[in-house]
Amino acid sequence: xxxxxxxxxxxxxxxxxxxxxxxxxxxxxxxxxxxxxxxxxxxxxxxxxxxxxxxxxxxxxxxxxxxxxxxxxxxxxxxxxxxxxxxxxxxxxxxxxxxxxxxxxxxxxxxxxxxxxxxxxxxxxxxxxxxxxxxxxxxxxxxxxxxxxxxxxxxxxxxxxxxxxxxxxxxxxxxxxxxxxxxxxxxxxxxxxxxxxxxxxxxxxxxxxxxxxxxxxxxxxxxxxxxxxxxx
Numbered sequence: 001x002x003x004x005x006x007x008x009x010x011x012x013x014x015x016x017x018x019x020x021x022x023x024x025x026x027x028x029x030x031x032x033x034x035x036x037x038x039x040x041x042x043x044x045x046x047x048x049x050x051x052x053x054x055x056x057x058x059x060x061x062x063x064x065x066x067x068x069x070x071x072x073x074x075x076x077x078x079x080x081x082x083x084x085x086x087x088x089x090x091x092x093x094x095x096x097x098x099x100x101x102x103x104x105x106x107x108x109x110x111x112x113x114x115x116x117x118x119x120x121x122x123x124x125x126x127x128x129x130x131x132x133x134x135x136x137x138x139x140x141x142x143x144x145x146x147x148x149x150x151x152x153x154x155x156x157x158x159x160x161x162x163x164x165x166x167x168x169x170x171x172x173x174x175x176x177x178x179x180x181x182x183x184x185x186x187x188x189x190x191x192x193x194x195x196x197x198x199x200x201x202x203x204x205x206x207x208x209x210x211x212x213x214x215x216x217x218x219x220x221x222x223x224x225x226x227x228x229x230x231x232x
């Protein structure tokens with residue numbers, strides 16, 4: 001059976017500090033994740049909640065270099081055309097992640113001919129966008145747009161079965177990811193952080209600390225073997 005592809009989503013948890021970005025990558029490597037992912041954009045980018053912290057280009061190049069050394073995939077969610085141009089110019093990504101708020105960039109990302117991993121929120125993606133996606137290799141992740149997502153806000157029928165390739169987990173803890181894996185998910189994305197419950201940083205409420213991430217990945221590896229013997 002193909003192993004579950006584990007994405008450690010650092011997002012913007014580095015808060016613009018290169019040493020924090022390197023520590024997050026180290027956590028992903030030590031945990032045994034398959035991919036380390038960040039979000040990237042031009043300096044001054046505002047997501048509607050706040051101006052997001054920026055990492056200089058040389059830091060991104062170093063992260064990619066370290067990912068190659070440690071044999072972990074480097075994935076980026078670009079939030080604007082500037083980021084796509086930078087990433088393509090340096091050939092930094094073999095795969096792009098498309099967040100649920102970035103579908104306006106799909107036409108540009110499709111032009112790169114790179115595989116896409118796309119977060120899908122029920123009712124928000126159109127047939128036109130799906131036609132675009134079909135021009136390249138793509139995977140769909142079930143996710144929600146709430147940070148954090150409560151357990152009762154998950155469509156469990158969606159994460160169990162063949163509707164999606166995987167699950168982007170915005171819930172606290174690990175139980176929903178475990179259900180998704182037992183139900184057949186081949187990709188799990190989970191946020192990571194260096195400190196939890198930081199005021200003004202919603203993703204730290206459900207992200208895993210380095211030790212938690214390691215335990216999480218180890219548990220997923222066990223569950224992917226269990227699911228060969230059971231049916232949900």
